[in-house]
Amino acid sequence: MPVIPAANAGISEITSNPVFSPCKICLLEYTEKSLLRMLIMPKVSTNLSPKELMQRLLAIQKERGICFHSLIKNADETIRKINEINRLKKEKNAVILAHTYVIPEIIYGVGDFVGDSYALSKNAKESPQTTIVFAAVRFMGETAKIICPDKQVLVPGIEDGCTLADCINQNDVISLRKKYPNYTFVCYINTTAEVKAECDVCVTSANVNKVVANIPSDKIYFLPDKMMGQNLIADFKKNGIKKDIKYFNGTCYVHEEYTLKQLLETKKKFPNAKVIAHPECLPEVCEKCDFVGSTSQLYNYIKASTDKEILLLTECGLASRIKMEFPDKKIVGTCTFCKYMKSNTLDDILRVLTKPLKRDIVTVDEKVRVRALKCIEAMFKYAEQ
Numbered sequence: 001m002p003v004i005p006a007a008n009a010g011i012s013e014i015t016s017n018p019v020f021s022p023c024k025i026c027l028l029e030y031t032e033k034s035l036l037r038m039l040i041m042p043k044v045s046t047n048l049s050p051k052e053l054m055q056r057l058l059a060i061q062k063e064r065g066i067c068f069h070s071l072i073k074n075a076d077e078t079i080r081k082i083n084e085i086n087r088l089k090k091e092k093n094a095v096i097l098a099h100t101y102v103i104p105e106i107i108y109g110v111g112d113f114v115g116d117s118y119a120l121s122k123n124a125k126e127s128p129q130t131t132i133v134f135a136a137v138r139f140m141g142e143t144a145k146i147i148c149p150d151k152q153v154l155v156p157g158i159e160d161g162c163t164l165a166d167c168i169n170q171n172d173v174i175s176l177r178k179k180y181p182n183y184t185f186v187c188y189i190n191t192t193a194e195v196k197a198e199c200d201v202c203v204t205s206a207n208v209n210k211v212v213a214n215i216p217s218d219k220i221y222f223l224p225d226k227m228m229g230q231n232l233i234a235d236f237k238k239n240g241i242k243k244d245i246k247y248f249n250g251t252c253y254v255h256e257e258y259t260l261k262q263l264l265e266t267k268k269k270f271p272n273a274k275v276i277a278h279p280e281c282l283p284e285v286c287e288k289c290d291f292v293g294s295t296s297q298l299y300n301y302i303k304a305s306t307d308k309e310i311l312l313l314t315e316c317g318l319a320s321r322i323k324m325e326f327p328d329k330k331i332v333g334t335c336t337f338c339k340y341m342k343s344n345t346l347d348d349i350l351r352v353l354t355k356p357l358k359r360d361i362v363t364v365d366e367k368v369r370v371r372a373l374k375c376i377e378a379m380f381k382y383a384e385q
């Protein structure tokens with residue numbers, strides 16, 4: 001990654017606070033000159049000066065219809081932090097994994113890999129570095145630790161929760177197993193290590209349908225995402241797969257926001273738009289979609305499609321990446337953002353690389369880890385059949 005020019009005296013800071021719009025579903029079109037387009041510049045250009053960066057910021061700040069969540073206030077300082085993190089990465093033999101939902105400064109400034117939880121866990125395993133900085137949420141750091149016990153895993157985000165992973169614990173699963181003794185317990189990857197350890201098979205949003213279809217048992221208890229469980233039932237019904245599926249009551253607070261009413265209203269405004277969604281969305285929403293898939297599958301769908309207008313029902317980060325990486329695509333009708341993912345900052349990454357707090361370092365009890373690993377390995381077995 002190129003080194004970005006250092007601070008430039010005489011550049012005035014943007015002093016007014018950007019509007020941190022909690023833009024549930026903003027229903028505004030993304031503008032062509034987005035904040036993100038500017039933010040990729042440090043990565044691709046060794047010539048961008050802090051002055052140019054600041055000018056772009058000032059121009060962008062005047063625009064409507066972009067997510068201001070990560071609008072940086074001081075280009076000099078941001079550039080200094082990006083350079084320092086990239087220097088420290090080498091010194092500490094660390095790799096930075098950035099989930100698609102984290103802020104663009106991390107994705108395009110310091111991230112070595114960007115993707116969803118499943119893809120990043122594979123990157124964690126395959127990377128030669130001994131330290132993994134997982135810019136995402138805690139359950140993802142735990143998954144990396146389960147797979148790579150010999151590596152140090154650091155989770156920088158201060159708010160590192162997830163409404164799905166936090167809605168069920170080990171004791172809940174133990175009680176449920178007593179209540180449903182003949183059921184195979186299937187957990188979504190968005191669960192803690194302790195919950196995985198109590199379950200039989202893990203799934204991701206990319207492989208849930210295939211894995212559950214391949215499990216020999218016809219009695220499945222799926223946890224924790226109610227929407228994904230209901231979407232699974234709907235898919236099996238459509239495809240004539242007969243299984244008795246019970247599910248837990250958890251939801252992702254980001255994806256449950258999208259309603260059928262909003263979808264239909266946006267479709268009226270953009271009748272040619274292809275509608276694609278994450279399976280954590282409501283079943284009645286997914287039913288009206290042209291495609292439903294994981295973050296990586298949605299990304300690949302857009303990459304491969306010739307459609308120009310897309311109504312993308314998932315966290316803002318993916319819409320931002322699409323806008324940045326496929327500028328000919330017009331993303332309409334987003335976005336909702338995850339406060340947990342967006343809590344990762346460049347300062348947090350600097351902290352974990354220099355003086356990590358106890359809470360930054362992911363630890364998983366060895367007995368729990370071994371059992372959780374079995375649950376993840378069962379997923380690979382059924383996904384490959």
Ligand code: SF4
Binds near residue numbers: 137162252254255
């Ligand atoms: S987007 Fe939803 S599922 Fe993903 S980390 Fe945030 S709360 Fe959890």
